[in-house]
Amino acid sequence: SNRNILCSKQVYTCLSSSGFKMALDIQGIRINPGIIQFFDCDVGVSQKCHVSVKNISEKTRTIRFYAPQNKIFTLKVKEHEKNVASGLDHVACIEYTPTDENTQSDRLIVTVDGEVIPVPVQGMPRQPVLEISDSVSFGVVVVANKVVTTNVKLYNRGSRPGEFRFEYSGSRPLSILPPHGSIPPKSVLPVRFDYITKEPGKFNEEVVAVLEGRTEPQKIAVFGEIVERQLELLSPATGEPMPCVHFGSAFYGTDKIEAAVLFNNAPEPVSFVSILEENAIGQESGPVNKSANLAEAKECTNPLTSLVCMIPNQGTIAPYQKALVCFRFSPRWYKSKRSFHTTEDSPPKQDFALFMYIQLVGTQTDSASPDSHRTQLEVALTGTALPILLQVSPKPEVNFGAVQLNNPADAAFTLANQSEDGLPVLFAFRKIAHFNARPERGQIEPGRELPVSVTFCPRQFGNFDVQLEICILGEVADDRQDPLTRRLDVIHSVFMRLSGSCRVFGTQPAGRFNPGITPLVANEVGLCTDTRFDELNERPVQPPLAALVAHTNARLHRHAVSADEGSGGDGKRRKQARIAFPNDRAASLRPSERHVDYCTLFTRVKRHNFVDPDYAYEDSEVERVRQHKQGYADSQRKRTENLIVSQRDRRLKRFENDRDMGMIPAMGMRPVKLGLEDLRPDTPPPEPPNKVFQLLSTKEIQDVKETAANQTAKDGLGAVPMSQKEKEECRMLLRPQELHQVVITPAPSISASSAFVPWSPAS
Template identity: 30%
Template sequence: MNKSRGFLIPREVETPKELQLRVTPMELKFKDTMVGKVYRQSITVHNVGRSNQKIRFLEPVKPQFKLVFPSVDKEIASGLQMTAVVEYHPNKNENISDQLLIAVGNKAIEIPLIGLIPVCQLEIKPDVDFGTLVANSKVYSKEVKIINRGKAAGKFAALYQGQFPIVIFPTNGIVEPMSSKIIKVDFCADQPSLVNEVAKVSLQGHPDIFLNIRVRVVEQILELLNLSGNQKVECIHFGSAFFGTSKIEHALLYNNSPEPINWVAIIQNDSVGEELGTNTQQRTDVAINNLAFIRQIKNMDITTFISCVPNEGRLLPYQKTKITFCFSPKIITEGKKDYDPSHRQDYAVFLRFESVGSKDGFLRDNDSKTIKNEQLQKLELALTGSGLPVLVQFNSGNFLTFPTCSFGECSKISFNMENRSKSLPVMYRFRKTAHFRIRPERGSVDEGCMQKVTSSFIPHQIGVFKVKQFIDFIGPVADKNYQSLSLRPFYNIHLVFKGACKISNKKVVFQINPGISPIATNPTGQFLVKDLTTYKESAPVAMLQSALTTIHNHQSSKEAAEGVLVAFPNDRTASIRPGDPEKHFRTIFTKIPRHNYVDTEFAYTDSEILHKKAHDDYYRKYIDSLRNARLKKQAGKSKEDVYAYDSVDIGIYPTSGMKSPKLLQSNLEVMVPRLIQCNVKPYQLLCTRNIESKEAMALGRKVLKALKSFPSTFSEKRDCKLILTPKQIHQVIIERN
């Protein structure tokens, strides 16, 4: 059946809505077509009117498009639809367009037909947002993906002509079909700024696109806040403290930046405004006359009395950590032991918190040649404090002589202890000393006040006593980790006490009243010691003389026994335990064997005694055998027996024909001197003076051997596994040869 061509029948073109028809789709587009292949698409016509409609399909003009439909004319009932198929036969590698007409009476609907060859479809996101970065001279990268959704390769090109350190790579290239290509946008955060730049990107088949690059660069700021976190801390005043005591203050170290930071605390030496041990309250002429002492304190190590815990660490973004500052003044003597109120030492030092990384920046200005990294703000903290000596004075002097007293008596001396310090109270404690007693033994004396102290001499024996009475002064002293304080003695002085105890002239006689009244008695009938002086002869006390009597002589005691001991009346007064059964005692007067009481409930039986003795003998023999074996072994060693391990002689001489094993390179230990010897204690601060001296020493040392590419010895492998702390990294020196 021959079909009519659209250009042979002039029609009035109408829209499907006017003809009460719904055509789907309204356009037939054949994409990514290739020569020699056939492509098909269907088109549907739906009658939305209330009556039947007769339609006619008119074939396209160009032969590449062909309508596949069983009949040209077709009547569609109301509410029904029909489908036709259009084939596309490309014969050239070019885009072809035509139209398909659907006639309804004298009116027609036009359906465009388009045949497209394969093309590229490049897509790219127009925004690159780095967010908030820290100005640390690091290079940050972002990846931008160019996607080709087409079936042909496409070209792209990128160009940036701004003044900021932005680099795009690659600047041009080809994206393969149904693939993607990544381009990198690098930005160097060298200084704080707000970047909002554009880069021109050309995509094949699209108009030029502008790539928006946005960056917010801020400083990596370390802030020191109070414990409440609402106020910055620029200076910490420790106030006054006695030499040997400590004072502690706390603060919060805050990382006010979006990146983690490794930090370290360093004491600055020889900075402007530094004071080390000078008395700021003394006159200028006095200070000029004491220049030798000023030069001596200038060389002191600041880290011995200023501590910061922790003094290194790592802070996450916007993290806070608690820092403890400890001030422990140490006295620097001028060759004298007695201190006056003018021996005051004031301190003002500066502590700097630095981020660990590159010490010197690499970006320089073309004009001033200054390092930009050194222009950034650094956290600096001032620490002030004063050290005071303990000034205690006694109105009676340091040597006290007590009046002589007899045994059992006591003598007292009262004196005043004055605290001459006008800034701090002092806590004291008198140590315990034999024959002397102090009241009050401990207490506190406010600044500029006095305390009355009473010392008593109570001798416990006869003689002359000269002792040192030590006085401990108690105050807050820091522990080993410098994070807490405890009250401990930090300083002591001594007084010299001298006292004598003489012999009493009174003779003490026991008062014995056996029932016979003496010659001289008092009204109560008792003999008194004071009455003894009137009688030159023996005391008129009725006592029997046992030596002149014979009532204790017994017939059974006349026989002498060997090994018999004399029992005294008070030899067992402290215990009722049975005596040694091997020892025999007799009484001192009657000479009869003394009764040996044995408590059967607690005493050993005969069998238990034998068992205990056998047990002791067994271990004694065992220890003796070990000793004899050791002595025999030591005596048996000789030069001839050094190689006599076997009694059979096989004719081999020791070390004959043996060679030393070959050493491998891994067994060789090469001692390479360290560049920096990190002898810093964990709680000790770094100071610029020590770092400079170590750096000069390291740079002046000759390089004995170059570094290896790979570790070979055990020590080198061990060193390569070490993870350096921020304090150690800060002391690493890298210098070109």
């Protein structure tokens, strides 16, 4: 093969000259050219070629030329024999004049010091010289029922057009275009080898090329390897196949993420899209929301397309490349918006078993087809959604009562995680004024309890009625930053009702004592002015006063009132009277309150209340003022009552007949007048999770196909965009998920005979 390649290169070099410029070194001389060849010769047209014999030895050589025996080769030289010194040469000329179109061969004899050296001489007429590679390789391709193409160049290095023909008798789906034809001189023709990738495996076929100008046909080896194009889901820890993704258990409102490796085990890049298979055999799911509007749905979980997702849900993978993908399980529980005011029940425990497959873009193989494993990868997803069962005992309500300022009161509670086979609950108390919880946060294992104390420590006066929120924390994914990481967020709340009040409690001022000559017990002006007689036996007066010394034994002056103390009337009133101490009203005879009785300690005689007419009304004057105001009030009330009666009689006058009998139709049924504060917007429905990475579903794809199939065909095609929106859509590059939803209808049936176009050189 190397010799043939070398000869081909020699022929290609001589296309533009009559002599073959290749030197030959032998016996101390250099003959250039070593082979004398005449190409593209016409009958009767002479061609010349100069032959140089150079002495490359260190001594003088005797060089002689002998002409070829064939008369069509003529030797022209000045001296046939010549002594040539070292470094010089002896030149001769060979003239070739063909008489026919046959190839002529002879030799030129060169003698060096009597040694004979033959130099071949060839004369070739115009003829085609066709060359093509003896092997065609398709490389490694995938099974896709598509046509793969390899181009091979056919060269004609001659001076005449050459005919060619390719013959293949095998059973493989191999075709050659063009199968036959003619190639002009000094030109190159691309030959296309097509192969349909139907079955996997290696192939090595033989194609026979019949080329003009060659005595024997050339055999071309066509070989390649077809492999199955498939995606593999591998475990990132072990690298083993991962047919099922187990999420385990997760609370409602949390996100569970499992990682995997998607491997493109093929020599070509592939674009994929993940699709959720709804209503698959073996699928297990709970009461899923089937309504598009979450606000009108009953109690249910979120849609399956948002319950599980794959990140990324579409993309392109290079040949034999591995890409990290993550599967996310996001159970949610939507409560009914329209219902009676009842106690909300906990969501049920629900097991999920779903199926999704990773579809290669550009293939529409049915999942039930036996060849579906070549175009899609099925993945099973299992997970369990658990409710949060956190109970507050003995009850989530407590009243701390009335406490003093900065005087705390405590209440003990118990938080119990009632989920026996569930997950630990991570909780935290939300901070609220005047109430403190200890511990502020913690974790409760399944089936365990945790004691909690709540302290009421008011820092201002007033009544307090608040709700203490117990926040249940869980891991939630954040698609706005990094979809593969999770953060702690509130997924559930339990409320405790706490109430209490902070009031002012009166305290007796402490006595001030003089360490001098004053007695140990002394009366202070203005102290204990609100002490009553019936309180003396219940609690002692603080500070101790000298006026109360031995008051219980002093009955000398109480003989006038002893008979009235045990009966009602004045006796009861005197018991509730306040004690008049000797010096409790310094420099004043007026009582603190006019209608409050003050009696002396021993005789129980009412203190004289002096009313100065220059500064205050007497009792008679007060009574006259009251009667004067009462007259005006009675007159106004009577006038109002008369006005109401007249208006009622005027309104009922039109209904005093036999039909209405004095009854007003729809009396009392008045529409409610709504204010601006009552016109509140409706609560928006909750946004489903995984909206950015939401999966396609088989039901959605089927709906798109049915909608496209039911559309009526329209005359004409709007191929030129007119509006700005159409221009932007034409510049948009479709992603794999969007490209997979492209449906072309109606699907025409094309026969092979109508689609076949015979090849011609003009085409």
